[in-house]
Every structure is written in C-alpha cells, then in structure tokens.
Amino acid sequence: MAPSLTRRCFLPLCACLLALSTWFFATPAQAFDNPELLPNQETPIVDLANFLPSGQEDDLINELESFESETGWKVRVLTQYDQSPGRAVIPYWGLDKHSILLVADSRGGNLLAFSVGDDVYELLPRTFWIELQTRFGNLYYVRDNGENNSIVSAINAVTQCLKDGGCNVVPGLPREQWILTLITSILGGVICGLAAVPRKEGQIIAWQWALIFSPLWGILFIAFGIGPVVTRTSDFLPLFRNIMGFSLGLLVAYLSSVFRQSPTSDA
Numbered sequence: 001m002a003p004s005l006t007r008r009c010f011l012p013l014c015a016c017l018l019a020l021s022t023w024f025f026a027t028p029a030q031a032f033d034n035p036e037l038l039p040n041q042e043t044p045i046v047d048l049a050n051f052l053p054s055g056q057e058d059d060l061i062n063e064l065e066s067f068e069s070e071t072g073w074k075v076r077v078l079t080q081y082d083q084s085p086g087r088a089v090i091p092y093w094g095l096d097k098h099s100i101l102l103v104a105d106s107r108g109g110n111l112l113a114f115s116v117g118d119d120v121y122e123l124l125p126r127t128f129w130i131e132l133q134t135r136f137g138n139l140y141y142v143r144d145n146g147e148n149n150s151i152v153s154a155i156n157a158v159t160q161c162l163k164d165g166g167c168n169v170v171p172g173l174p175r176e177q178w179i180l181t182l183i184t185s186i187l188g189g190v191i192c193g194l195a196a197v198p199r200k201e202g203q204i205i206a207w208q209w210a211l212i213f214s215p216l217w218g219i220l221f222i223a224f225g226i227g228p229v230v231t232r233t234s235d236f237l238p239l240f241r242n243i244m245g246f247s248l249g250l251l252v253a254y255l256s257s258v259f260r261q262s263p264t265s266d267a
Contacts, residue, residue, distance in 0.1 A: 034083065034084065034085045037084070037088075038085050044075070045076070049081040050079075051106075051148050052148045052151065060152060063155075063159070064159075067159050067163075073120075074098060075100045075158065076089070076093050076100070077104070078102070078103050079103075079104040079147075080103065081107065098119050099117045100117065100158060101114065102114055102151065102154060102158075104147060104150075106147060109139070111136075111142050112132070112150065113133070116129060123162060123165065128170060132158070133154075137150060157171060172233065173238060181228050181229055182245050184220045185224075185242040188217040188219075188221030188246055188249070189250035189251075191220065192210060192214075192253075193249065193250040193254035193257070194253045194254070195212070196210040197254060198261075226239065226242060
C-alpha cells in the first residue's frame with residue numbers, strides 16, 4: 001500500500017520539477033528583430049524575396065519618393081520569404097502614425113499584409129484594407145498577375161486614394177465582382193416580376209405585392225447590384241448592363257407567369 005502511494009506522489013512531483021526547470025532555464029522570449037538584413041542606405045523598398053524586377057523596383061521607388069514629398073504620406077514596401085527583419089523596420093524607416101507598410105510574404109494564404117498608422121484610418125477605413133488585401137493578394141490574382149504586379153496594384157490603389165482625399169472602397173471593378181452584381185440585379189428583377197404578377201381579374205400589375213417585396217428585390221438590385229458599381233467606377237457601361245439585367249429579369253418573370261395563367265383564366 002505504501003509503495004503504491006509513494007509512486008503516485010513521486011510521478012506528479014517529477015513532472016512539476018521538470019516543468020519548473022524548463023521555465024527557469026529556458027531562453028526568455030524576445031520580439032523578432034534582425035536589422036542586419038536591412039540595407040545600410042535607406043530605401044522605400046526592401047525586396048528580400050526578389051519579387052520585383054530591378055526596373056520595376058526603380059520606378060516604384062521614384063514614385064514613392066515623389067509621393068512622399070508631395071503629400072507627406074510615407075509608404076514603404078517589404079518583401080520577405082525565409083528571413084525577415086522583423087521590428088527592425090520601424091526605426092529603419094521611422095514608421096509613425098502617418099506611415100503605411102506593405103509586407104509581401106508568399107508563405108501564407110494571402111500575399112499581402114499591411115501595417116497602417118492611426119492617421120491613415122481617417123481617410124482609408126479598415127474595410128478598405130481588408131478589401132485591398134483580398135483583391136490583390138489572393139492566390140488567384142497572384143497566380144494570374146505575379147507577385148510584382150500584385151504589389152504595384154495595391155500600392156497604386158493606396159496612393160491614388162490618398163491623393164483623392166480618401167476612399168471607403170478600393171477603386172476599380174474587377175470582372176468577377178461585376179458578374180456578381182449582374183447576377184444579383186437579374187435576381188432582383190425576377191423577384192420583382194413575380195411579385196407584380198396580377199392576382200385579381202382585370203388587374204394588370206399587382207403593385208401592392210411588388211411594394212411588399214420591395215425590400216428584397218431592392219436590396220438585391222440597389223444595394224448589391226448598383227451600389228458596388230457606382231462606388232468603384234465612373235464607367236457607365238457596367239451600370240447600364242445591370243439595369244438592363246434587372247429589366248429583362250423582371251419582364252421574363254412577369255410575362256412567363258402571366259402567360260401561364262392565361263389558359264386557366266379563359267377556362
């Protein structure tokens with residue numbers, strides 16, 4: 001009985017001693033800081049992963065330097081793969097509330113990450129950065145356009161919005177996003193057309209039912225079909241196509257329902 005009790009007490013005691021020894025003798029954790037990876041001469045771009053061709057990198061450096069001298073906003077680019085300077089970039093570039101740091105790292109699910117100063121959020125809200133990251137940093141965009149063009153496109157969107165005094169959404173309407181707005185516009189028209197089908201003899205359009213269902217087709221057409229288009233581009237063509245899609249969806253749904261009801265009413 002006594003040996004069994006001793007064994008039950010001895011094993012937990014050994015585990016506690018092992019845990020304490022690990023805690024006391026382990027190297028204290030420190031924030032990652034590797035300044036030797038940074039060049040001696042300050043430059044707006046540190047391309048450790050070699051994502052940018054030399055000519056494109058030189059052009060982007062000139063653009064960022066000119067942009068900073070004109071507007072006062074500091075935009076910096078860091079690309080990394082197996083090594084990173086970590087927090088050493090903060091004193092190296094003097095990052096502050098008026099700074100934007102783009103970090104490109106292909107090891108994750110998204111190429112792009114942003115570190116943004118507090119003053120920037122007054123002009124470019126957090127939703128802007130989320131959309132910017134998902135649009136230009138996703139795997140499909142990077143695969144089709146390359147890491148270099150993903151970086152340049154994101155930087156161009158940021159600098160253009162800052163020059164314009166701020167943006168709530170990322171400028172430009174990708175084809176995939178426009179197709180989605182077209183689908184929601186057509187779906188809104190179909191719902192509106194079905195709601196407007198006459199339900200009484202002699203009635204041409206059921207306005208009351210169309211109004212009852214207006215929150216549904218209105219959200220699909222206006223909020224999801226028109227809103228994303230007019231806030232991202234001034235081009236009239238995608239807006240016209242969405243309006244036509246809504247109109248055609250409405251007419252097809254309305255006329256097909258009316259024609260199906262005609263034989264029943266005649267009988």
